[in-house]
Amino acid sequence: MSSPVYLAIDTPHLDAALTLAQRVRHHVGGLKLGLEFFCANGHHGVHEMAKLGLPIFLDLKLHDIPNTVAKAIQALRPLEPAILTVHAAGGRAMMEEAKAVAGSATKVIGVTVLTSLDAPDLDDIGVGGTPHDQVVRLAALARESGLDGIVCSGQEVKAARKAWPGGFFVVPGVRPADGRAGDQKRIVTPAQAMADGASILVVGRPISQSQDPDLAARAIEATL
Numbered sequence: 001m002s003s004p005v006y007l008a009i010d011t012p013h014l015d016a017a018l019t020l021a022q023r024v025r026h027h028v029g030g031l032k033l034g035l036e037f038f039c040a041n042g043h044h045g046v047h048e049m050a051k052l053g054l055p056i057f058l059d060l061k062l063h064d065i066p067n068t069v070a071k072a073i074q075a076l077r078p079l080e081p082a083i084l085t086v087h088a089a090g091g092r093a094m095m096e097e098a099k100a101v102a103g104s105a106t107k108v109i110g111v112t113v114l115t116s117l118d119a120p121d122l123d124d125i126g127v128g129g130t131p132h133d134q135v136v137r138l139a140a141l142a143r144e145s146g147l148d149g150i151v152c153s154g155q156e157v158k159a160a161r162k163a164w165p166g167g168f169f170v171v172p173g174v175r176p177a178d179g180r181a182g183d184q185k186r187i188v189t190p191a192q193a194m195a196d197g198a199s200i201l202v203v204g205r206p207i208s209q210s211q212d213p214d215l216a217a218r219a220i221e222a223t224l
């Protein structure tokens, strides 16, 4: 079975991205290409990364009016990503449109509450309640809107999975027990996230910033 770990490729440099992905390709299950990579390398960069043969998760976190998001997704269709993200806070109509225009082989996933935010951060942007409550609320909305699943932290995935047993749950912000949190605020270990119902994990710096990325990927895999 392939690893549930998707490697976050957070660099604007295509050569560095290819080198890193080649080093770890046998110990990760897919590659996550985010805004930093896509803004610098566009469709060409995605095609180059896809040549490595791993599933591509295109993490653009689209968030705009329904028409604009739908048109953006149409423009991305030739890339046939396995996974594509939109912000669940964009609302029901936006998510419905997103799912309607995405290719049938693409899972459209709603980002709920970023793992870099905690309760005071939500308060700052006028969202009352806890991250947990907000994740559960947006997960229900994403499900009703026809999406395939959500992104949430490992602290909420158990509750989200319980409410949506057939959902696809993406968990970033995971850290090995001795890992550095950096800007992530709602972290759990990879093993805990999987035990609580994650479908896949997104791991960036614990692998990419390691002296030996392949060893770091294998060490994480061994804990699962």
Ligand SMILES: O=C(O)c1cc(=O)[nH]c(=O)n1[C@@H]1O[C@H](COP(=O)(O)O)[C@@H](O)[C@H]1O
Pocket: 008, 009, 010, 032, 034, 059, 085, 111, 113, 114, 115, 116, 151, 152, 172, 173, 174, 182, 184, 202, 203, 204, 205, 206
């Ligand atoms: O959608 C994501 O992948 C995502 C959502 C979220 O809530 N938090 C989050 O960290 N991510 C992404 O997951 C990756 C985490 O990277 P590290 O913190 O370096 O492991 C980054 O590429 C983020 O863009």
